[in-house]
Structure formats: structure tokens, C-alpha cells
Amino acid sequence: MSTILLSIDHFPAPALLVSESGVITECNLMAAELLKAPRSEVEGKPLDSLLVDLWFGRQNSTPVHALLSATPPETLLKQSSKTMDGRDVTVSISAGPSEGRTSVSYCIALSQGEAPGSSSQNFRDIVDASASAIIMCDATGAIRFASRAAGGLFGYDLDSLIGMCVDQLVPGKLKRHHKDYRIEFSKAMKPRAMGRKSKVTAVHKEGHEIPIEIVLTPVNEADAEIMCTIVDLTEHVxxxxxxxxxxxxxxxxxxxxxxxxxxxxxxxxxxxxxxxxxxxxxxxxxxxxxxxxxxxxxxxxxxxxxxxxxxxxxxxxxxxAGQAKLHKERFSLRADIVEIWRSLRSVGSAGAVLEFDLRHGDIVNLERAAMNMILANLLSNALRYGDPEKPSHVIRISSRRENNQLQMVVGDNGRGISGGNLQRVFTYFSRFDELSNEGVGLALVRKQIERLGGAISVHSVEGQGTEFSFLIPLEEREE
Amino acid sequence: MKIPVMVIDDETVDRYTAKRRLDKHGGFEEVVEVCSGDQFLERHCTEKNGLQPHRPLLILIDINMPGRNGFETIAELEKRQKLGIAPQAVVVMMFTSSGNPKDKAAAASFSLVRGYIEKPLDAAGAEELYQIYRAAFPNIVDETA
Structure with a gap:
């Protein structure tokens, strides 16, 4: 007896030894734990006093011990059962003990949870370890099993996925036809992969669509059971x-x-x-x-x-321009504008007046050289294209700070730019008349502004004047 | 006989070089200089019976100019010819420093354009212009030759 006791104690799962008459002769610690009773209480009791609903196929009402004795050794039987307090257990009855013994005993392994078999927990563990989401559906489309990843992917807890119709995970436009597709599939029952080449999406609990790749594999032809392996392509996309x-x-x-x-x-x-x-x-x-x-x-x-x-x-x-970022520094934009204006005025155009309307809060943290280049070009253009027919040549420079952006406008009452030329002012080497320089300045201005993450636009009416507006993002928490 | 000729180019120095070459050739009348395509259209293609030279006018026109470029000017010239407000008999030659095949293809697409001369204009270029004009109007050149 000691050998058997040893073997059942070392059995890696809850296990019982049952005599030919259906009485538990030995119980290991795990089985005692599962049955929530001390070993001493379990041993000596009839098996069917601890586990209910045991039946082994042919004769539903046959007492356990009769069934056991009718079972040929070597055969493994599996059966769902319940403990007396109603918990599901799976009972596996294996072949009798070693040959040559006088009395026949049966080894009964127990595992918690419902059928189909002691492997179901293992199955769940394996499936949950997979990075892919896995669900199993039956012929009606009802979800019978869902891996943890499936719950995560679709946004449901596992309990609410079980029993849900898989059609609910299909986007609206396809939902109507999905039932037909399922029926077609269950007729053919051939593995099918979708989503790698064509776009396939599933619907999250919150309503948004998730790009997925899905492989359908028939696992149980008789029940038209289908395993769906789903890979989330969101990151891939x-x-x-x-x-x-x-x-x-x-x-x-x-x-x-x-x-x-x-x-x-x-x-x-x-x-x-x-x-x-x-x-x-x-x-x-x-x-x-x-x-x-x-x-x-x-x-x-x-x-x-x-x-x-x-x-x-x-x-x-x-x-x-437009390559490496240059260092930023804090400086007074107003002071720099005054300086630029002074140097431009010394070259000529004595009659021009610069009007300031700067409301950006002055000190800015920007690439100073780039800002100077931008403003120098815009102001020099405004100076150059004054309208000799007007009594005064007025250039306005205004600024604002809004949504963490520096917005500036450089306008003039000069001769303006004709509609056709307006399209080309920012293009390299576009020159329009004898006043044009190399046709590089505004191209350079735009390139610098775009490099700083901003944008520039121009508005002009021929004979009335021109206005260049640009914005440049400023950094957070800047004064 | 001498050929009436106009050079439309924003570069003063290129007009000067062309003028000297054409003068030296001897087969051309005094060069009429125009600073841009826009100026040409404004001065010579705005009214009926405006510029109507006694002989077909040879026009050398630059491509890259402020305002309307050479091609845009020729397209506008064609329009204004149909309206009858531009010189009707013209031989247009592109006169440019561009060797770009795209520019050559664009030039070839205009029926008014008879040739493509790359800058600077030299003696051989001037003679080529003369021959192209002769080929275009054999009767005119021959009657006074």
C-alpha cells in the first residue's frame, strides 16, 4: 500500500484512489484541498458522496462502484462533475493499479473547472500567453471562448464576450452579410486568412474600428467550431x-x-x-x-x-537653410526691428515711415539670426516697392501672441503685386521687374519660416499695397 | 535689303552684345531694344495698326524675364495677333542662355518660333539668324538682294 500512497502523494494534481466498491481509499493533499475536507474525512467515504452527477455513459443510474467495476482497465474516462458545494470539477478515471494485485483500485484525478477536460486550463494558459487575440465561435456565431488578448483588443471583459454573437464585432457595413459569410465558411470549413492585403477592421466596444489581420481555422468540423486568431494591426498601419x-x-x-x-x-x-x-x-x-x-x-x-x-x-x-537647427536665444524683437530699419534706411528711401504695432510682449526666445533675416528681407522689399504716386510711403509692422504663436504682419502702401506674380513671389529666382533683386529673398524667408515650424502668406492689391503675414510657434512657458 | 529686328531681353548687357553683333553683320536694320515681354506687349501689341513694319519683323526674345517670361509673351502675342492688335508678320527666335531640353521643347511647340539661339550671340549666330529669316521669306530678301 505504501507504494501507492507514495505515488498518489506525488501525483501532480488532485487525485484519489478508489476501491472496486467505489470507496475512496486514499486521498492526496491536493485532492483534500480541492474537496475542502481533511484527508481523514475523505478517505473511507464512497466516491459518490463527495462528487455528484457522476455517470459514465451507458447507464446513467448505475452506482459509481458498479460502473467502475464494469469499466475495463486501461480505459481513461473523463466526466464533468460537481463537488457537494456546487463547484465544477472534472474527473478523470484512469486504469487500475499495477497488475497482480488482489483487489482492483482506480486512480481518479480531479481538476477544477468545467469540461472539456483537464486540458482546458492548460489550453487557456497557452492561448492567453499568445500575443494574438483568439476567439472560438460555434455554428451560430456565438463566442464560446475568448482569450484575454481578445478581451483587451475589443474592449470587453471576457464574461461579456462569451455568448456574444461574433457579428457584433464586425463593422456596420459588413454586419448584414456577415451571417451569410459565416454560413458559407462553415460549409467549406477551410482555413482562411484576411487583412494582410485587403483592409479588414473590427469594431471596438466603444465603437471605433481597429485594423486587424484575422485567420479562421476550423477546429471541430462536426460542430462547425471555428478558431479565429486576430492580430491588431493598429501600430502596423x-x-x-x-x-x-x-x-x-x-x-x-x-x-x-x-x-x-x-x-x-x-x-x-x-x-x-x-x-x-x-x-x-x-x-x-x-x-x-x-x-x-x-x-x-x-x-x-x-x-x-x-x-x-x-x-x-x-x-x-x-x-x-532648412538644415540643422540653430540655437535659440532670448532677445528683444522690437530692438532688432529698429536696428534693421536703421540699417535699411541708411541705404536710401529717405521718405519712408515705419509704424509699429507690436503686441507680442517683446522678449522672444527664437533663432535670432533667422528672425533678423526674415524681417530684413520683408522690410527691404516693402521699402523697395514704394509707390511714387502716393504722397507718403508707409510700412506697418504688427505682432501678436496667440495660442503660443508669434503672429506678425509686414504691410506697406506700395505699388502692390499683380495677381499673376503673387503666385510666384516665394519661388526661387522669380523676378518681376527692374526693382527685383536676385529673386532669392522671399524664397529664403519662406524656407526659414517653414524650418521654424511656421507659415507665411501674402495678400496684395495692385496699386494699394502688400501685406506679408507669418506665424512662428513659440515654446511653452515662455515669456 | 536689311532685316528689321527687335531684341526683347531684361539684361542690358545681353541686348548690347546682340546689338553689336547684328550691327557688325550688316544684314540687319538698327536693333529695337525692349526690356521685357510685358513692355513689348504694352508698347507694340495694344492697338490696331500699331507696329506694322514694312517687312516681317525678326524678334529675338529671352525666356527668363521678370513678369511674363518669353513663352508667356509669345502665347499672348499669338492671341493679340488674332485680335489684330499685334504685328502680323513676325519671325520669332528664342534668345537665351538656357540649354535646357525642356525649354527647347517648349520653344518648338510654338508655330511662331522659328529657331533657338543660345547666348551669347556671336558672328555665326548672327549669320544663322539671317539665313533662317531668308528661308522663311525668300521673296522679300531676293527682291532687293
């Missing part, structure tokens, strides 16, 4: 969207770069052609001995060379 967004940005950048290279190369070539023309004439003037014309043309060629060297510098500046 987000990553894909981000990548395609990045690709679009790169494409745009590439187009911008090639437009830039095109205009830059053309604009650098043009003055060289002019110089070439002049120098070939110089040679002829030299041969003809026309010193005055020769001098004049050489000076002209020199002038073009010089002005284009400075243009190349501008282009380099433009090409470098």
Missing part, C-alpha cells in the same frame, strides 16, 4: 502611414531640390554667358584699337562678375 508620409515628404523635397538646382544652374549660367559675350567683344575692340569701348565693356564684365559672386553666396545660404 500607423507605421505604414508614417512611412508613406515620409516618402511623400522626401518626394516633395526632391522635387524642390531639383527645381532649385534647375533654376540655380540657369541663373548662374546666364551671367557667365553675358560675360562671355562682352569679353569676345572686348577682343574685337582691342584689335580695332577702340580703347574707350574696351574699357567700358571690361568694367561691365567686372560688375557682372562681382554681383554674381554675391548671388552665389545667397544661393549657398538658401541651400543651407
Amino acid at each position: 500607423a507605421t505604414r502611414t508614417e512611412i508613406s508620409q515620409k516618402a511623400k515628404e522626401l518626394e516633395q523635397l526632391n522635387a524642390e531640390l531639383s527645381a532649385f538646382a534647375n533654376s540655380a544652374s540657369h541663373d548662374l549660367k546666364a551671367p557667365l554667358c553675358s560675360i562671355e559675350g562682352l569679353l569676345s567683344l572686348c577682343l574685337e575692340d582691342l584689335e580695332a584699337g577702340d580703347a574707350d569701348e574696351l574699357k567700358k565693356n571690361l568694367e561691365e564684365a567686372l560688375l557682372i562678375s562681382r554681383s554674381n559672386a554675391s548671388k552665389v553666396e545667397k544661393i549657398i545660404e538658401l541651400a543651407q
Whole structure:
């Protein structure tokens, strides 16, 4: 007896030994715990006094011991049962003990929970360990099983998922047909995967749709039971969207770069052609001995060379804008505007007046060099395009701080920009008349503002004036 | 006979070079200089019986100019010809520093445009202009040749 006792004590689950007559002869600690009674109380009692509803198939009313004795050894029987206090247990009756013994005993393993079998807890553990959500449905579409991940994915607690019709997890437009699809599937009962190529979504408890990939696997053909393995593609879709967004940005950048290279190369070539023309004439003037014309043309060629060297510098500046972030500093925007205005005025346009309406609270924390460049360009344009027919040349600069943005407007009562040209003011190398410089300034202004995360727009009425408005985000908790 | 010629270009120095080359060639009348496409349209294509030279006008036009560029100017010229407010007999030549195939293709798409001359204009270029004009109007050149 001691060998058997030992073996049942070491059995890794609640277990009982039952004699041929159905009396419990041994009980291990786990079984005692499960039955909530000391071993001494369990041992010696008939099995059916502790577990109810035991039946083993053929004869429902047969007493347990009769059944046991009729059961051929070697056979494993499994049965759902309940303890006396109503808890579900699963009873597995295994073959009799070792051969050659005088009396036959049965080893009965118990496990908590309902059928189908002692493996159900293991099954749940395994399924819950999976990162994918898993649900099982029966032929009617009712959910019979849901893994913890499924509950998380759809936003339900597991109890409310069980018994729910799977159609409820299908988005509205498909819901109507889903029943038909299920019926079709249960006829074919062939595994099917969806969502990798086509877009498949499920509906969360809160109503939003979740992109998913789903694999349907028939597991029990007779009952048309289907296992659905579901992978949440939300992050995958987000990553894909981000990548395609990045690709679009790169494409745009590439187009911008090639437009830039095109205009830059053309604009650098043009003055060289002019110089070439002049120098070939110089040679002829030299041969003809026309010193005055020769001098004049050489000076002209020199002038073009010089002005284009400075243009190349501008282009380099433009090409470098929009790269590394420069350091920010706190400075008085008003003081800088006054300084810029002073230096611009010293060049000319004596009659112009600058009106201030600065309400941004002055000290700002921004890239000072970039801000200076932006304002210098806008103010210099406003100065250059004054309308000689008006009695006064007025330039207004105003600012506000709203929603953590610096909003500025530089306006003038100058000659204005015609509608056709207005579209092109921010394009590289767009020049409109004899007052235009290299056609780089406003392109550079826009590029800098966009690099700082802002935006610029222009409004102009020919003959009345022009207004450039831009905004630049400021950092949180800034004064 | 000499060919009446106009140079439309915003670059003073390029107009100067062209003028000297064309003068030196001897086959052209004194060059009419125009600073931009817009100025050309404004001055010469606004009224009936405006600019109607005694012979077809040779026009050298730059592409990259402030305001309307060369192509936009030619498109507008075509429109105004139909309205009868622009010179009817013209030989238009693109006159540019651009060797860009896109610009060449754009030039070829205009029926008014007969050629594409890259800057700077040299002696060979001036002769080429002369020959293109002759080919376009053999009768006019021959009758006084």
C-alpha cells in the first residue's frame, strides 16, 4: 500500500484512489484541498458522496462502484462533475493499479473547472500567453471562448464576450452579410486568412474600428467550431502611414531640390554667358584699337562678375537653410526691428515711415539670426516697392501672441503685386521687374519660416499695397 | 535689303552684345531694344495698326524675364495677333542662355518660333539668324538682294 500512497502523494494534481466498491481509499493533499475536507474525512467515504452527477455513459443510474467495476482497465474516462458545494470539477478515471494485485483500485484525478477536460486550463494558459487575440465561435456565431488578448483588443471583459454573437464585432457595413459569410465558411470549413492585403477592421466596444489581420481555422468540423486568431494591426498601419508620409515628404523635397538646382544652374549660367559675350567683344575692340569701348565693356564684365559672386553666396545660404537647427536665444524683437530699419534706411528711401504695432510682449526666445533675416528681407522689399504716386510711403509692422504663436504682419502702401506674380513671389529666382533683386529673398524667408515650424502668406492689391503675414510657434512657458 | 529686328531681353548687357553683333553683320536694320515681354506687349501689341513694319519683323526674345517670361509673351502675342492688335508678320527666335531640353521643347511647340539661339550671340549666330529669316521669306530678301 505504501507504494501507492507514495505515488498518489506525488501525483501532480488532485487525485484519489478508489476501491472496486467505489470507496475512496486514499486521498492526496491536493485532492483534500480541492474537496475542502481533511484527508481523514475523505478517505473511507464512497466516491459518490463527495462528487455528484457522476455517470459514465451507458447507464446513467448505475452506482459509481458498479460502473467502475464494469469499466475495463486501461480505459481513461473523463466526466464533468460537481463537488457537494456546487463547484465544477472534472474527473478523470484512469486504469487500475499495477497488475497482480488482489483487489482492483482506480486512480481518479480531479481538476477544477468545467469540461472539456483537464486540458482546458492548460489550453487557456497557452492561448492567453499568445500575443494574438483568439476567439472560438460555434455554428451560430456565438463566442464560446475568448482569450484575454481578445478581451483587451475589443474592449470587453471576457464574461461579456462569451455568448456574444461574433457579428457584433464586425463593422456596420459588413454586419448584414456577415451571417451569410459565416454560413458559407462553415460549409467549406477551410482555413482562411484576411487583412494582410485587403483592409479588414473590427469594431471596438466603444465603437471605433481597429485594423486587424484575422485567420479562421476550423477546429471541430462536426460542430462547425471555428478558431479565429486576430492580430491588431493598429501600430502596423500607423507605421505604414508614417512611412508613406515620409516618402511623400522626401518626394516633395526632391522635387524642390531639383527645381532649385534647375533654376540655380540657369541663373548662374546666364551671367557667365553675358560675360562671355562682352569679353569676345572686348577682343574685337582691342584689335580695332577702340580703347574707350574696351574699357567700358571690361568694367561691365567686372560688375557682372562681382554681383554674381554675391548671388552665389545667397544661393549657398538658401541651400543651407532648412538644415540643422540653430540655437535659440532670448532677445528683444522690437530692438532688432529698429536696428534693421536703421540699417535699411541708411541705404536710401529717405521718405519712408515705419509704424509699429507690436503686441507680442517683446522678449522672444527664437533663432535670432533667422528672425533678423526674415524681417530684413520683408522690410527691404516693402521699402523697395514704394509707390511714387502716393504722397507718403508707409510700412506697418504688427505682432501678436496667440495660442503660443508669434503672429506678425509686414504691410506697406506700395505699388502692390499683380495677381499673376503673387503666385510666384516665394519661388526661387522669380523676378518681376527692374526693382527685383536676385529673386532669392522671399524664397529664403519662406524656407526659414517653414524650418521654424511656421507659415507665411501674402495678400496684395495692385496699386494699394502688400501685406506679408507669418506665424512662428513659440515654446511653452515662455515669456 | 536689311532685316528689321527687335531684341526683347531684361539684361542690358545681353541686348548690347546682340546689338553689336547684328550691327557688325550688316544684314540687319538698327536693333529695337525692349526690356521685357510685358513692355513689348504694352508698347507694340495694344492697338490696331500699331507696329506694322514694312517687312516681317525678326524678334529675338529671352525666356527668363521678370513678369511674363518669353513663352508667356509669345502665347499672348499669338492671341493679340488674332485680335489684330499685334504685328502680323513676325519671325520669332528664342534668345537665351538656357540649354535646357525642356525649354527647347517648349520653344518648338510654338508655330511662331522659328529657331533657338543660345547666348551669347556671336558672328555665326548672327549669320544663322539671317539665313533662317531668308528661308522663311525668300521673296522679300531676293527682291532687293
